[in-house]
Amino acid sequence: MEEYRSHAYSVSSSKYHFVWCLKYRHPVLDIVEDDVRELFAATADHFGHEILALEVADDHVHLFVQTDPKHSPADVARQFKSYSGKYLLERYPEIREAYFWSGGFWKVGYYVGTTGAVSEEVVERYIEETEH
DSSP: OOSOEEOSSOEEOEEEEEEEEBGGGOSOHHHHHHHHHHHHHHHHHHHTOEEEEEEEOSSEEEEEEEEOTTSOHHHHHHHHHHHHHHHHHHHOHHHHHHHOTTSOSBOSOOEEEEEOSSOHHHHHHHHHHSOO
8 A cells, every 4th residue: 555646746645545335225235235345446457546455345435536636525435336236236136136126226425524644623734833
């Protein structure tokens, strides 16, 4: 895991912790866990993300990912959720018919938190105490 990513005119460290749930919270991820892991890896490769950690529970996932700052957290969530959800509903019609009758695999919302090498207090102190 690289701490920083170098770009043409910038250096960044954009890491996000996501959590999202299955629609209706049906506990079926244990059935499709291998597919979820493969789909998330393919999505990360396609968009240039790096999966730092992934935990697949029965009804939700935790994803810790590093990405370029050109990708907003909303973009990253959409990229992972849309492709995997569409694929899983097509691949497992029996799960779709039994649990996801109104369409959609993942709930619309999600949690996202950022991480960094510096605490909020350090940033605030730097801004307040540095002469500009």
